[in-house]
Amino acid sequence: RKEVEQDPGPFNVPEGATVAFNCTYSNSASQSFFWYRQDCRKEPKLLMSVYSSGNEDGRFTAQLNRASQYISLLIRDSKLSDSATYLCVVNAPSGNTGKLIFGQGTTLQVKP
Amino acid sequence: DAGVIQSPRHEVTEMGQEVTLRCKPISGHDYLFWYRQTMMRGLELLIYFNNNVPIDDSGMPEDRFSAKMPNASFSTLKIQPSEPRDSAVYFCASGSASGASDTQYFGPGTRLTVL
Numbered sequence: 515r516k517e518v519e520q521d522p523g524p525f526n527v528p529e530g531a532t533v534a535f536n537c538t539y540s541n542s543a544s545q546s547f548f549w550y551r552q553d554c555r556k557e558p559k560l561l562m563s564v565y566s567s568g569n570e571d572g573r574f575t576a577q578l579n580r581a582s583q584y585i586s587l588l589i590r591d592s593k594l595s596d597s598a599t600y601l602c603v604v605n606a607p608s609g610n611t612g613k614l615i616f617g618q619g620t621t622l623q624v625k626p
Numbered sequence: 627d628a629g630v631i632q633s634p635r636h637e638v639t640e641m642g643q644e645v646t647l648r649c650k651p652i653s654g655h656d657y658l659f660w661y662r663q664t665m666m667r668g669l670e671l672l673i674y675f676n677n678n679v680p681i682d683d684s685g686m687p688e689d690r691f692s693a694k695m696p697n698a699s700f701s702t703l704k705i706q707p708s709e710p711r712d713s714a715v716y717f718c719a720s721g722s723a724s725g726a727s728d729t730q731y732f733g734p735g736t737r738l739t740v741l
Binding site: 546548556557558559560563601605612613614615616617618619 | 657659668669671674676681682717721723728729730731732733734735
């Protein structure tokens, strides 16, 4: 089983749609969670951290379910510029401070 | 801040040649990471350093790969001899234990093609 699993997609949605991505992680000891965004032929960039209570940043909402070891990202009112690959990221268990584990990514294509 | 700087941005070489990739982390960051990304395997951590000391090199594929960090502002990843299967994008990232928990900042990457 992969340490971080995501549906690779692609998700093809029209502008204005709401889309949700899910991710599961295998190690219950993980403490930090993130979503990174990667545009085609560019480097990954931090989109948002994910907190236990859930958090929102504009049109983006992240949720964490520790019991199910499940992370989600919701994008409302999709824009063409949201087209990218979204990487689910968790930190490695204790003893590997600073190390992150990246999922394979979910590709989103927003169509006009 | 200039962000993480990597050079070269593109490298095309022939099988058997030595390849050296370079990275300058963000000033003040004490963690430096080398990743490799391919379509098939996604983003893989090769090695990372803390305060210039290698902490985990379990991702280094084989002895042909080596990495050094002689000081806080410079690191190299070397492949000798290179093989076609080493073709990938190599990213360097840096982070700080005193900053946002575990956040890493990536450089633009080096796109390596081994013919």
